[in-house]
Amino acid sequence: MSTIAETSPRGQARRRIRFDGWRWGGRIFLVFMLLYTALPMVWMLLTSIKSGFAAMQFPPQWWPDQPTLASYQKLLDPQNSVGQDFLRFFWNSLFVSTATTILSVIVAVPAAYAFSRFTFPGRNFLFFTVLLRNMFPAVIFLVPLFILMRAIGLVNTHGSLVLTYLTFGLPLAIWLLKGFYDNIPVQLEQAARIDGATRFQAFILIVMPLSTPGIIATAIYSFIGAWNEYIYAYTFLSKNEQLTLPVGIQRFFSENTTDFPGLMAASFIMSVPVVVLFLVLQRYFVRALTEGAVKH
Amino acid sequence: MTIVTGKTEARRRLQPGKSGVLRNIWEHRADYAYVLPAIAVMLVVIAYPIYYTIELSFYNTPPGLQLRDKTFVGFNNYTAILTSAVFWKVTWNTLIWTVGSTGISFVLGFAAALALHRDFFGRGVLRAILIIPWVISAVAASYIWKWIYHSDFGIIGAVLVGLGWADRPPNFIDSVSTVLPSLIVVNIWREFPFAMIMMMAGLQTVPDQLLRAAKVDGANAWQRFWHVTFPHLSNVSTVTILLLAVANFNSFIIPWIMTGGGPSNASHIWITHIYELAFGRQRWGVASAYSVLLFLILMTLGYFYVRALSGNDRKDGSA
Numbered sequence: 320m321s322t323i324a325e326t327s328p329r330g331q332a333r334r335r336i337r338f339d340g341w342r343w344g345g346r347i348f349l350v351f352m353l354l355y356t357a358l359p360m361v362w363m364l365l366t367s368i369k370s371g372f373a374a375m376q377f378p379p380q381w382w383p384d385q386p387t388l389a390s391y392q393k394l395l396d397p398q399n400s401v402g403q404d405f406l407r408f409f410w411n412s413l414f415v416s417t418a419t420t421i422l423s424v425i426v427a428v429p430a431a432y433a434f435s436r437f438t439f440p441g442r443n444f445l446f447f448t449v450l451l452r453n454m455f456p457a458v459i460f461l462v463p464l465f466i467l468m469r470a471i472g473l474v475n476t477h478g479s480l481v482l483t484y485l486t487f488g489l490p491l492a493i494w495l496l497k498g499f500y501d502n503i504p505v506q507l508e509q510a511a512r513i514d515g516a517t518r519f520q521a522f523i524l525i526v527m528p529l530s531t532p533g534i535i536a537t538a539i540y541s542f543i544g545a546w547n548e549y550i551y552a553y554t555f556l557s558k559n560e561q562l563t564l565p566v567g568i569q570r571f572f573s574e575n576t577t578d579f580p581g582l583m584a585a586s587f588i589m590s591v592p593v594v595v596l597f598l599v600l601q602r603y604f605v606r607a608l609t610e611g612a613v614k615h
Numbered sequence: 616m617t618i619v620t621g622k623t624e625a626r627r628r629l630q631p632g633k634s635g636v637l638r639n640i641w642e643h644r645a646d647y648a649y650v651l652p653a654i655a656v657m658l659v660v661i662a663y664p665i666y667y668t669i670e671l672s673f674y675n676t677p678p679g680l681q682l683r684d685k686t687f688v689g690f691n692n693y694t695a696i697l698t699s700a701v702f703w704k705v706t707w708n709t710l711i712w713t714v715g716s717t718g719i720s721f722v723l724g725f726a727a728a729l730a731l732h733r734d735f736f737g738r739g740v741l742r743a744i745l746i747i748p749w750v751i752s753a754v755a756a757s758y759i760w761k762w763i764y765h766s767d768f769g770i771i772g773a774v775l776v777g778l779g780w781a782d783r784p785p786n787f788i789d790s791v792s793t794v795l796p797s798l799i800v801v802n803i804w805r806e807f808p809f810a811m812i813m814m815m816a817g818l819q820t821v822p823d824q825l826l827r828a829a830k831v832d833g834a835n836a837w838q839r840f841w842h843v844t845f846p847h848l849s850n851v852s853t854v855t856i857l858l859l860a861v862a863n864f865n866s867f868i869i870p871w872i873m874t875g876g877g878p879s880n881a882s883h884i885w886i887t888h889i890y891e892l893a894f895g896r897q898r899w900g901v902a903s904a905y906s907v908l909l910f911l912i913l914m915t916l917g918y919f920y921v922r923a924l925s926g927n928d929r930k931d932g933s934a
Contacts, residue, residue: 345729345730346730348726348730349731352723352727352745353744355804356744356745356747356804359748359760359763359804362770363759363762376768377768377773377784378773378777379768379773425652426652426656427653429649429650429652430649430653430654432649433646437643438643439643440636440639440640440643458886458893459664459668459889459906459909459910460661461893462899463664467659467663485656486656486661489653547752547753547754549868550868554894564752565755568754568755568758569872579768582762583759583762586755587755590751590755593751594747594751597746597747598743601746604812605815605816608812608816
């Protein structure tokens, strides 16, 4: 980062004459991408503050004549039935995602450390087996997992979701963290061991703190994945009070197909936690990718 | 030094037969404790389902989940699939969907990463906005775009009519010819940020000295990109494209929520089709056979994925 900051002013002055075309091309492209990315989200927000009647007009009201927060009030009001359902879905999602995140970190950290440091037989084979999990679509595992979950009594529980989500997040988590541990000098641990620390103490006291950005990135990735997951939740859960947000919203709006302001408000509320989480912690994520997955 | 120990160890291992390998495993027994939780979870949730899917693909199953009554039919499920017209239709859709989404997402993401690489005012904010679609739920994205594409009150239709380019709002996702491209636009919207993040991370590893040296030698911007930056990013690009391709091949939510595969199978891709066969029409045997075929295709992709990754590892070892 610092090198970019140092070199760019000089570079700009010299390049301005020769490469204007590239820079303008880049700027125009970025404006186009900004519109492509942001306009749908802006339209979601504008629709969510219209009344149901105002949303169903042609030509549309580009800016709502009478902005109203009625949709949000309806969804977040614990007094009426819609609000009760929605808030319950929200808490279910929060519980499942948090549990998945904590377990992912607990499982991925030692595994990634072992793949990075130790040279036990079968290491590469096991590492690639873990990565191969990413190759297979959720649908392939649906039927057998459904039967498996029924056999161990987890159908219609949040435990079935946590267990399955764990396996989605693990491969990338282990891969990211392994790259991180690869970049931490072994000498640091060796020094600690000479000073009398056990291997475990060296791991906890030296390696863990240095890999915090990687762990944060792993946690974000697991949380977002679990929060947004749809197929398993759609298949494994049938009781209304257990649904997570994506399925709950879908089920709710297949009954009220024309309530687009409500749908947009629900989509917005569903997006807020993950977007905020990501924006606050995104520098860790990009850094983890740079140091963990890409830099070699 | 490493070569010598490697040779002696190999000789030692050759002489007592298998015991060397076993001893090696025994000596490293404590190391396995670290990976055991990960492997255990994986085994339960992967190995068993794979086995079960393969078994089920050779059976005819009665509707409902009373799978005890299944009857063995050999390869009938497979021949039934390969001779059905729907299969080829769905395969063609999947191909267009995967190649189109992956290619365009990668190009857009890479271009955005390049354009964002140099510092300018507001870069951080712009980058954050561009990443948001990747973070939000695909279910939310599907509903947002369904509303945008709405055939009566959709904003795109209204703009087209307002500009006089269309007499009445077009039917984007209810028409056989436009449904797949319309869904691909939604998918790219959600996916290009991933390519962008990966390539941004990759760009930070391109050594500045090389670029400066190329400039001193008189290379122009395009030549510097094509001969220095791009070759340096070949590994990251391969991994990114493979991850995108696999994710697209496996995508489900956007077609399922936006169209459910319709109209007349025009937006059915493999996964939605398998899901409908299994959970809609309760034809578990055929759905499993489909899944096994999918396995085979993905294993081929997986082979290249592992090769690209181990290419990374080899470089890591030598660096």
